[in-house]
Amino acid sequence: MDGKLRPFFEPNSVAIIGASSTPGKPGHEVIRNILANGYAGRLYLVNPKGGEILGMPVQPSIADLPAGIDLAIIILPAETSPQALRNCAAKGITHAVLSAGGFAEVDEGRAQIQQELVDIIREREICVLGPNTSGNISTPHRFTSSFFPLGKIRRGKVSYIAQTGNFATHTMKYILTSENFGVSRVIGLGNKIDIDESEALEYLADDPETSAIVMYLESFKRPRRFLEIAREVTRIKPVVMLKGGSTEIGRHAAVAHTAAMAAEDRLVDSMLRQAGIVRIWDYTHLILAGKALSMVPLPRGNRVSFLAPSGAMLVVLADLCIHLGLEIPDLGPDALQRLQEISLPFIRMRNPVDIWVAASVKGVEFGYREGMEAVLKDPAIDAVVPILMLTKDTGIPSFDFIIELARKYSEKPLLVTFSGERQYMEDCKEFIEPASVPTFPEIEQPFEVLSILARCRRAMNRPQ
Amino acid sequence: MNAEQENPRCRTKKMTDPMNLIKETLARGQSALSEYDSKRFLSSFGIPVIREGIAPDAESAAAEALKIGFPVVLKVTGRNLFHKTEVGGVVLNLRGEEEVKEESGRLLKIQGCEALLVQEMVKGDRELVCGLTRDAQFGPCVMFGLGGILTELLGDVVFRIAPLTPWDAQEMMEEIRARKIIEPFRGEPAVDMDILVQILVALGEIGLQYGDVLEIDINPLKIRSNGKPVSVDALVVLKAGGPVYR
Structure with missing residues (x-):
């Protein structure tokens, strides 16, 4: 690891080229973001108008900056970006985030400006993220180059690489406002004229602040190099990927998992399998997998037990598990005996667990607590999903028991979903997620996510 | 030992040099190895191929058939003969010398026929395909599937x-929809996975080491009734416009 990307994530000094005093403008919001996150390094602002922004002095030109700045965030129109990049290079700045869009993704003329940037990068040997990117995030360093108003970004241990502006903008906003997990690094690749997915993955592979990697990609710049790197990473860290579109032809909607898949997408699929990367197909799973990877360990295998307060759910979710490649094994005698004790004699207890009688006759908390513990204890089970019944009429339990069980059986993932009243589901989520027990609003989701985790484990354990 | 059992010609001829086969073919201005040379090429990488011999006339075809053992298959071969079945150039299940001679006489008259291929008849119900493509x-x-x-x-x-x-390679076998074909089948044992793995790994190595090889198609890769895979028909296509050896 040559630390090539480190200045993007651990800059000691940052210059914002195109700093603005107008709230709402990217050149202004980026400053607010940096301040909101408590960035401890030196911050320099550049705008020809000079003056002050948010109480900080503004330099009229790049030439006026002091020497030794680690990173430039260039927030200028496409047309003026090349000259700014040249001036930064002249100032000895080696790393730059190019935020502007409007390059090769628009038309040929714009592609020429992009080519100009490529030439500068080659000539001056500088590292560039973008263009057409919403920037990057590095919570361990309390830094972001995102220009989307995010406020303080929650720190976590999962990192994202995204070939889209979404991640450092509104998807991050969603995670911050709707979820209880945080991120470590986020890398918005943009048009990838310099830093590509291979380098980003290589950086995160060696990053001690990253324990799992979630990716969204639309193309591979150097697929063989990527495979080479990913093959190694996936043995030490789980890597999950949503691959959008298909590579060259680009017009095929991804007809997932069918023989109608575009030939090149079949190769992408093969490559990801060889790389040990777990392919996902839903945008939602980028967030839900990130949540689970933040909160629970990988299961040892794919053997699941679940507890549902409904026969229909038992049937439907059992079918789902099989489709997802999850097993629902028979329980051991100890678990069976305990389940029988907490239920009624004429109910034959088995896996999946019909918890309705135990919960309704002996109390929701008692039924779920004892039922969950019985299956968590069973050595034949790798992960447990309770479909927690929460209605005022059947009684709302204290949620402490869930956290206690998750701590007691910390080597087994416990993923919670619900049936009942929305209000109590929200209460439960806000109570148990900060204690690292993930919840999922739809009953299929914990199983979908478990299958992702089980595939990560399988990839990690695959022979050389 | 295994390779010798599969291909007795290894004993009589010195080991085939795969690079020479490519050079010779390109020197003749051809863009693909003949069926016979394709199998010799693959065999030099440890990929099992059927017992077969090439014969210029009816007499030597009968002699080859005796060496191989009956029943045999007889095929026309020639640099411009691509659709052997369509011209009636393939005869199956010949059981004796006389039959071979008689059919040889007929096949040799087919336009474009330069020699005859005499091949063992492989028993076994399962047919797979594997090969190499370039993207x-x-x-x-490397490609693998139902043949x-x-x-x-x-x-x-x-x-x-x-x-x-x-x-x-093992994952490829689990990934095809017809994955059950690898398991015991109609009284025949499971496919020998080690050999199958070895074939797929070898195809990848050829792709990396021989830039002149554009494509390989082994179809069918038949499964003998003892579970051992063997290449029955194969084609090695060379890069058009690639270096020409003279």
């Missing part, structure tokens, strides 16, 4: 990017 982005890729006429019909094939680890 502009991904480079050499024979079902390849085109069902498209039940999967790919891996070279080089392949043995684990990659």
Whole structure:
């Protein structure tokens, strides 16, 4: 690891080229973001108008900056970006985030400006993220180059690489406002004229602040190099990927998992399998997998037990598990005996667990607590999903028991979903997620996510 | 030892140099190895191929058949003969010398026929396909799937990017929809996975080492009734416009 990307994530000094005093403008919001996150390094602002922004002095030109700045965030129109990049290079700045869009993704003329940037990068040997990117995030360093108003970004241990502006903008906003997990690094690749997915993955592979990697990609710049790197990473860290579109032809909607898949997408699929990367197909799973990877360990295998307060759910979710490649094994005698004790004699207890009688006759908390513990204890089970019944009429339990069980059986993932009243589901989520027990609003989701985790484990354990 | 059992010609001829086969073919201005040379090429990488011999006339065809053992298959071969079945140039299940001579006489008259291929008849109900393709982005890729006429019909094939680890090869077998074909089948034992893995890994290696090889198609790769895979028909296509050896 040559630390090539480190200045993007651990800059000691940052210059914002195109700093603005107008709230709402990217050149202004980026400053607010940096301040909101408590960035401890030196911050320099550049705008020809000079003056002050948010109480900080503004330099009229790049030439006026002091020497030794680690990173430039260039927030200028496409047309003026090349000259700014040249001036930064002249100032000895080696790393730059190019935020502007409007390059090769628009038309040929714009592609020429992009080519100009490529030439500068080659000539001056500088590292560039973008263009057409919403920037990057590095919570361990309390830094972001995102220009989307995010406020303080929650720190976590999962990192994202995204070939889209979404991640450092509104998807991050969603995670911050709707979820209880945080991120470590986020890398918005943009048009990838310099830093590509291979380098980003290589950086995160060696990053001690990253324990799992979630990716969204639309193309591979150097697929063989990527495979080479990913093959190694996936043995030490789980890597999950949503691959959008298909590579060259680009017009095929991804007809997932069918023989109608575009030939090149079949190769992408093969490559990801060889790389040990777990392919996902839903945008939602980028967030839900990130949540689970933040909160629970990988299961040892794919053997699941679940507890549902409904026969229909038992049937439907059992079918789902099989489709997802999850097993629902028979329980051991100890678990069976305990389940029988907490239920009624004429109910034959088995896996999946019909918890309705135990919960309704002996109390929701008692039924779920004892039922969950019985299956968590069973050595034949790798992960447990309770479909927690929460209605005022059947009684709302204290949620402490869930956290206690998750701590007691910390080597087994416990993923919670619900049936009942929305209000109590929200209460439960806000109570148990900060204690690292993930919840999922739809009953299929914990199983979908478990299958992702089980595939990560399988990839990690695959022979050389 | 195994290779000798599969191909007795290894004993009589010195080991084939795969690079020479490529050079000779390109020097003749051809863009693909003949069926016979394709199998010699693959055999030099440890890929099992059927017992077969090449014969210029009826007499030597009968002699080859005796060496191989009856029943045999007789095929026309010639540099411009691509659709052997369509011209009636393939005869199956010949059981004696006289039959071979008689059919040889007929086949040799087919336009474009330069010699005859005499091949063992492989017993076994299962047909697989494997091969090598090149992708502009991904480079050499190994293909594996359901063989024979079902390849085109069902498209039940999967790919891996070279080089392949043995684990990659094993996963390919689990990934085809007809994965049960690898298991014990109609009284025949399970397919010998070790050999299958070895074939797929070898194809990837060829792709990486021989830039002149554009494509390889082994179809069918038949499964003998003892579970051992063997290449029955194979084609090695060379890069058009690639270096020409003189």
